[in-house]
Amino acid sequence: MNYNQLVEEIKIKKSLLCVGLDSDLNKIPSFLLNSEDPIFEFNKAIIDSTHQYTVAYKPNLAFYESLGIAGWQSLEKTMDYLNTKYPNIFTIADAKRGDIGNTSKMYAKAFFEHFNFDAVTVAPYMGEDSVMPFLEYENKWVILLALTSNKGAFDFQMHSDKENRKLFEKVLEKSQEWADKTRMMYVVGATKAEMLKDVRAIVPEHFLLVPGVGAQGGSLEEVLANGANSNGGLLINSSRGIIYASNDNQYQSRAAEEAFALQKLMKTVL
Amino acid sequence: MNYNQLVEEIKIKKSLLCVGLDSDLNKIPSFLLNSEDPIFEFNKAIIDSTHQYTVAYKPNLAFYESLGIAGWQSLEKTMDYLNTKYPNIFTIADAKRGDIGNTSKMYAKAFFEHFNFDAVTVAPYMGEDSVMPFLEYENKWVILLALTSNKGAFDFQMHSDKENRKLFEKVLEKSQEWADKTRMMYVVGATKAEMLKDVRAIVPEHFLLVPGVGAQGGSLEEVLANGANSNGGLLINSSRGIIYASNDNQYQSRAAEEAFALQKLMKTVL
Numbered sequence: 052m053n054y055n056q057l058v059e060e061i062k063i064k065k066s067l068l069c070v071g072l073d074s075d076l077n078k079i080p081s082f083l084l085n086s087e088d089p090i091f092e093f094n095k096a097i098i099d100s101t102h103q104y105t106v107a108y109k110p111n112l113a114f115y116e117s118l119g120i121a122g123w124q125s126l127e128k129t130m131d132y133l134n135t136k137y138p139n140i141f142t143i144a145d146a147k148r149g150d151i152g153n154t155s156k157m158y159a160k161a162f163f164e165h166f167n168f169d170a171v172t173v174a175p176y177m178g179e180d181s182v183m184p185f186l187e188y189e190n191k192w193v194i195l196l197a198l199t200s201n202k203g204a205f206d207f208q209m210h211s212d213k214e215n216r217k218l219f220e221k222v223l224e225k226s227q228e229w230a231d232k233t234r235m236m237y238v239v240g241a242t243k244a245e246m247l248k249d250v251r252a253i254v255p256e257h258f259l260l261v262p263g264v265g266a267q268g269g270s271l272e273e274v275l276a277n278g279a280n281s282n283g284g285l286l287i288n289s290s291r292g293i294i295y296a297s298n299d300n301q302y303q304s305r306a307a308e309e310a311f312a313l314q315k316l317m318k319t320v321l
Numbered sequence: 322m323n324y325n326q327l328v329e330e331i332k333i334k335k336s337l338l339c340v341g342l343d344s345d346l347n348k349i350p351s352f353l354l355n356s357e358d359p360i361f362e363f364n365k366a367i368i369d370s371t372h373q374y375t376v377a378y379k380p381n382l383a384f385y386e387s388l389g390i391a392g393w394q395s396l397e398k399t400m401d402y403l404n405t406k407y408p409n410i411f412t413i414a415d416a417k418r419g420d421i422g423n424t425s426k427m428y429a430k431a432f433f434e435h436f437n438f439d440a441v442t443v444a445p446y447m448g449e450d451s452v453m454p455f456l457e458y459e460n461k462w463v464i465l466l467a468l469t470s471n472k473g474a475f476d477f478q479m480h481s482d483k484e485n486r487k488l489f490e491k492v493l494e495k496s497q498e499w500a501d502k503t504r505m506m507y508v509v510g511a512t513k514a515e516m517l518k519d520v521r522a523i524v525p526e527h528f529l530l531v532p533g534v535g536a537q538g539g540s541l542e543e544v545l546a547n548g549a550n551s552n553g554g555l556l557i558n559s560s561r562g563i564i565y566a567s568n569d570n571q572y573q574s575r576a577a578e579e580a581f582a583l584q585k586l587m588k589t590v591l
Contacts, residue, residue: 113427119435123393147420151471157383165389174444178473201421203448
């Protein structure tokens with residue numbers, strides 16, 4: 052998907068919502084466990100009930116990998132379903148990969164060719180040649196970790212140089228040499244919403260993928276106030292708050308309600 | 322595997338060799354492509370011909386993920402084979418994972434429970450809570466990226482603070498609060514062998530996983546001179562130089578020769 056197509060979908064749906072598919076056998080409604088592929092059935096039901104409010108879905112790879120081959124199959128089916136039934140919705144492999152060039156190339160092949168994701172999250176620690184292989188695909192995106200939403204973000208991302216420039220700021224600056232706003236986004240955690248202003252000073256135009264709204268404690272209003280730009284410029288993720296809003300037979304309608312509640316707030320800035 | 326068992330294996334074999342299983346359908350001998358599972362057949366053949374010189378095997382996850390379910394199956398079979406036939410050889414999932422706590426927990430489950438690896442490589446960018454879930458398993462190890470062997474290592478790993486302390490040095494220092502030498506190792510690239518002395522000044526006792534000998538240009542002699550400690554203290558990886566030493570029907574004996582040549586040099590420091 053290219054930049055204009057993503058912006059168009061945001062304008063049509065008046066939404067910046069990304070739904071995180073952190074699908075876990077221990078948390079989905081127990082009556083689904085009797086089906087042939089419980090994780091796929093759950094994802095399909097969540098997607099069907101939330102798609103009208105949603106511009107992006109973000110499967111979290113760890114949840115699928117922890118189930119071995121069965122998890123890999125559930126992910127393949129989920130991506131086939133999304134790409135066939137909802138081709139205008141952006142898809143993100145939340146994989147946080149990053150390795151030497153010839154290895155990153157294989158990860159890019161896995162996510163962009165095998166699964167046909169639109170984007171993959173990439174960790175910046177290994178630098179330029181660990182990121183470039185993901186940028187060799189037309190209309191595919193890198194979402195680079197900049198400032199994450201967890202407590203450990205303070206351990207290294209705030210490491211300041213002599214000019215008081217923090218590591219995450221250096222990541223934002225340096226990586227703009229690798230791709231522009233049509234190929235790259237940044238992960239910026241919602242739990243540090245006041246810092247979105249600092250981020251916007253460095254990357255005014257880029258999309259930011261903002262995790263941490265809801266279960267991780269970030270405020271949506273603050274994110275919108277500090278992070279939105281003229282094209283929206285944000286993909287705001289909620290995972291557990293939507294997909295596990297209920298685990299009884301009302302789980303689809305409850306997920307839809309939670310997604311709609313977030314979209315209602317989002318449309319005020321669009 | 323615990324620290325003493327690993328040291329024992331190193332002493333018995335007089336070897337520090339780790340063989341990287343970066344197994345690629347485009348590079349393995351073409352006559353294997355007719356078998357039911359070419360990647361597993363290749364890995365099995367490489368393992369059987371190199372195990373007497375080898376203390377660790379390191380499958381590179383990207384190469385398996387790029388093949389989808391078939392790749393996942395090849396990896397499961399490879400790990401079953403290693404754990405059954407060569408239980409004294411250390412196994413490393415070269416996965417470079419790292420995410421918020423509840424996600425890292427799922428990755429730990431995938432590699433330590435599902436596949437039964439001894440260790441997993443972890444990227445430090447997201448800090449303490451992204452690493453800790455991997456340390457909750459007894460006799461399982463984290464191998465944290467510190468100073469990698471690629472060109473991009475200079476982009477962020479050398480980011481220096483006011484006291485001229487580089488990011489990779491901060492990673493080495495800070496992470497010692499999380500686990501000791503019996504649970505944690507560090508990735509330090511062989512292409513920066515002269516910097517191994519700086520690394521050893523911070524972590525004199527820990528094992529270092531050293532990639533980049535051979536195809537990536539690092540010198541084994543320099544690594545041994547600057548990095549070895551009284552227990553060996555190194556796992557030195559070679560991937561392409563061994564597993565693709567030949568792609569004709571001599572590939573097993575050629576892999577064995579290359580492994581033996583490295584082990585001969587290694588035994589001089591043991």
